Amino acid sequence: MIQLTDSEFRRLVAFVRGNFGIDLSKKRLLIEARMYAVLARKKVSSFSQYFEMVRGDRNELNAMMNRLTTNHTYFMREPRHFEFLKDVILPAQEKTNRSRSLHVWSAGCSTGEEAYTAVMVMKEYFALCPGWDYRTLATDLSTRALQSAARGVYPEESLAGLPPQWRHRYFRRQSGGCALSDEIRREVIFRQLNLMEPFPFHTPFDLIFCRNVMIYFSQEARDSLVARFRDALKPGGYLFIGHSETIPHNAMGLRYIEPSIYQKGP
Ligand SMILES: C[S@@+](CC[C@H](N)C(=O)[O-])C[C@H]1O[C@@H](n2cnc3c(N)ncnc32)[C@H](O)[C@@H]1O
Structure with a gap:
């Protein structure tokens, strides 16, 4: 068997x-x-040889990172964030946002469950006041996760946290899993994006989810990413991180609201 040497x-x-x-x-x-x-x-014949191959070939590099990233996720993970969206953010937007458009980014979206859950929450909330645009951007490094996200077919267990009415309304059982309806799928745009590279966006976001991504990062990468998320938010915009992650309270222009929820100052 090939050995991975210390060097x-x-x-x-x-x-x-x-x-x-x-x-x-x-x-x-x-x-x-x-x-x-x-x-x-x-x-x-060795890791070094494979490593040379990866460095010269974008597809091979993607394949390696598809293997080295951890993509576990499910619908309605960490439900408090979605409750906060429904009970605090959306009512405030409804009162003050004249453009009726929300820019939402799921950064490190994996197979899409987080972005699709957010869209379901917004769709349900705005059902009685049409005309809102909440198309959501969802990005990840893993091309394999993104392909699966765009397909939108999930094992039944992944839907367990969703209200039963939503499971019936938005999914159809088919061989191989539960297929998400087009009305939700078309509201999410998936793109490959390495969070360590400059963000290619011109319009700031009302809401950024970056949950259970930074736990895998070095401290240095975390700090620089949080500062760039702050810059990518509108004044008053929110950042959701995973519950097991922390960033310094009230540092870097982000006000601590409650565990794992931060708001950019005015
Ligand atoms: C555990 S999943 C989190 C999924 C979802 N946000 C959640 O909380 O359930 C972590 C994701 O971060 C992605 N990721 C890791 N490093 C990344 C990077 N540098 N740029 C973009 N995505 C990255 C991985 O590919 C993986 O899909």
Whole structure:
């Protein structure tokens, strides 16, 4: 079996941290477990040889990062954020937002459940006052996760946190899982985006979800990302992070509202 040497491990960790923010320094077993089969399939004789291949080939790099990212997610994960959206953010928007458009970004969306849940919440909320535009941008590094997100077919367990009426309204059982309806799917635009690269957006966001992404990042990558999220928000816009993640309260122009919810100052 091909061995991952100490120096190859260090090189890979530095490469992934430098380019994608992800800290794999304590994930040696994960790297070995996820990469051995790939190396065998590629018929390379060492990690170094595979690494050279990856550095010169965008598709191979995507394939490696598809393997090294952790994409676990499900609908209505961390439901407090969606309650806060429905009970606090949307009523305030309804009163004050004359343009009737909301810019929402799910950053590190994985297979799409977070963005689709947000769209369902907004669709239900605005059902009685049509004319709102809440098309949502959802981005991830993993091309495999994004393909699955665009397909919109999920195992039944992934829907367990949704109200039963929503499961009936927005999904259809088919072979291989539950297919999301077009009326929700068409409200989300998926794009590949490495969060470590400059954001290519011109319009600031009302709401950014970046949940359970920064837990995998080095401290340095986290700090720079949070500062760039602040810049990408409108004054008064909200940032949701995962409940197991923290950023300094009231630092970097983001006011702590409640655990894992921050608001950009005016
Ligand atoms: C555990 S999932 C989180 C999904 C969802 N936000 C949630 O909370 O359920 C973490 C996602 O972050 C993505 N990710 C990791 N590093 C990234 C980077 N540098 N740029 C963009 N996405 C990244 C991974 O591909 C993965 O899909």
